[in-house]
Every structure is written in structure tokens, then in C-alpha cells.
Amino acid sequence: MTILEWLHSQANIFNEKIGTNDFRLLVCHLFKKNTAWLFANSNQTLDQAQLNQLNQWADEIKAGKPLAYITREKAFWTLKLKVNEHTLIPRPETELIIETVQQSVNLPKKILDLGTGSGAIALALATLFPKAKITASDISKDALSVARENAKINHIYHVDFIQSDWFTNIDDKDFDLIVSNPPYIAADDEHLANLK
Numbered sequence: 379m380t381i382l383e384w385l386h387s388q389a390n391i392f393n394e395k396i397g398t399n400d401f402r403l404l405v406c407h408l409f410k411k412n413t414a415w416l417f418a419n420s421n422q423t424l425d426q427a428q429l430n431q432l433n434q435w436a437d438e439i440k441a442g443k444p445l446a447y448i449t450r451e452k453a454f455w456t457l458k459l460k461v462n463e464h465t466l467i468p469r470p471e472t473e474l475i476i477e478t479v480q481q482s483v484n485l486p487k488k489i490l491d492l493g494t495g496s497g498a499i500a501l502a503l504a505t506l507f508p509k510a511k512i513t514a515s516d517i518s519k520d521a522l523s524v525a526r527e528n529a530k531i532n533h534i535y536h537v538d539f540i541q542s543d544w545f546t547n548i549d550d551k552d553f554d555l556i557v558s559n560p561p562y563i564a565a566d567d568e569h570l571a572n573l574k
């Protein structure tokens with residue numbers, strides 16, 4: 379089976395709800411190539427191992443697993459961020475926080491991001507304010523190690539990461555700007571099951 383035939387095999391009505399783009403991106407992820415390569419090479423034949431891998435990922439997507447948890451990365455602002463099961467996948471609408479800061483805050487010197495997760499907000503602000511002292515905190519040690527790695531991947535060296543239950547371990551209480559995208563759905567919320 380060729381790549382194109384496999385993509386067509388996934389394009390039934392149910393999968394259209396997910397969008398064919400996810401399946402294209404799975405192929406790109408498998409071959410570690412971009413979409414331009416995909417369009418130029420869609421007649422390439424898949425071997426059995428490649429086919430098995432794509433089918434397994436496609437089943438996971440159909441069962442509701444977000445694409446980013448398979449590719450383990452997500453674009454946010456101008457950054458490419460690593461994500462895993464310890465971090466929320468940064469959402470496109472969270473970029474509104476960055477745009478709002480950009481439009482309404484004049485050169486903050488000290489910035490705090492509470493509940494940083496993958497580091498998305500703190501690192502995006504770090505690109506806007508290269509001279510600011512930025513602190514990013516989260517209660518989750520595992521999320522913080524992803525955030526630290528994301529800082530390195532994106533060559534950002536002026537963000538300090540602190541494990542803290544909100545303000546508990548943050549001794550400095552004097553910031554020009556505090557940003558946060560806190561948890562907004564309770565773990566036992568009855569609607570969660572429908573929000574895959």
C-alpha cells in the first residue's frame with residue numbers, strides 16, 4: 379500500500395470529524411519529514427512495519443488521543459515545544475495571553491508565570507522580553523522538567539523554574555506582570571468524558 383492509499387483508507391466519514399490533517403501529520407512524524415516531502419512522495423510504498431505503526435497511531439487518534447501526545451510536540455507562538463502526559467498540550471487560544479501582554483504591557487522587568495506546564499507562556503514571553511527576569515512555576519516536578527527542556531530546545535536562558543504550589547515557594551512577591559492559565563476543569567467534572 380502506498381502512503382496516498384493509506385491516507386485514502388483513513389478518509390471515511392468518522393475520520394473526517396478528526397480531520398485528514400492529523401493523518402498526514404502522522405505520516406510526516408513517521409518519516410521525520412515535513413508536509414512538502416509528503417506531497418512529493420505520497421506514492422512511496424509503506425512496508426509492513428510502517429503500516430502497522432501508522433494503523434496503531436490512527437487507532438489511538440480515533441479513540442481520542444490528541445495528535446500531540448503521539449508526536450510529542452506542539453507549536454506554540456514561535457516555539458516548538460515538547461509535550462508529554464505530564465503537561466497540558468498548549469492551546470492555540472492561549473496565545474491570546476501573549477498577544478494581550480504584547481499589546482498592553484510596556485517592557486516588564488520581572489514576570490511570573492504560575493502553572494507553567496510545558497513552559498509555553500513563560501517561554502513565549504521570554505522571546506518578547508529578552509531582558510526580563512522571568513520565573514515560571516508549577517506544582518508538578520515532571521511538568522517542570524519538560525518546561526526546562528523546552529527552554530533549552532528553544533535556546534532560552536533567562537527563565538528560572540521553581541516548583542511551587544502557586545505562591546508558596548515564591549519568595550519574591552514583587553512582579554511587574556503575573557500571568558497564568560490555571561486548571562479550569564475539575565478532575566471529576568462530569569463533562570470531561572465528552573471533551574476528548
Ligand SMILES: C[S@@+](CC[C@H](N)C(=O)[O-])C[C@H]1O[C@@H](n2cnc3c(N)ncnc32)[C@H](O)[C@@H]1O
Nearest residue numbers: 466468493494495516517518543544559560561
Ligand atoms: C491548564 S494547565 C496550563 C499549562 C500552561 N500554562 C499552558 O497554558 O499550556 C495548568 C497548570 O497548572 C499547574 N497547577 C495545578 N495546580 C497547581 C498549583 N496548586 N500550583 C501551581 N501549579 C499548579 C498544572 O500542573 C498545570 O501545568
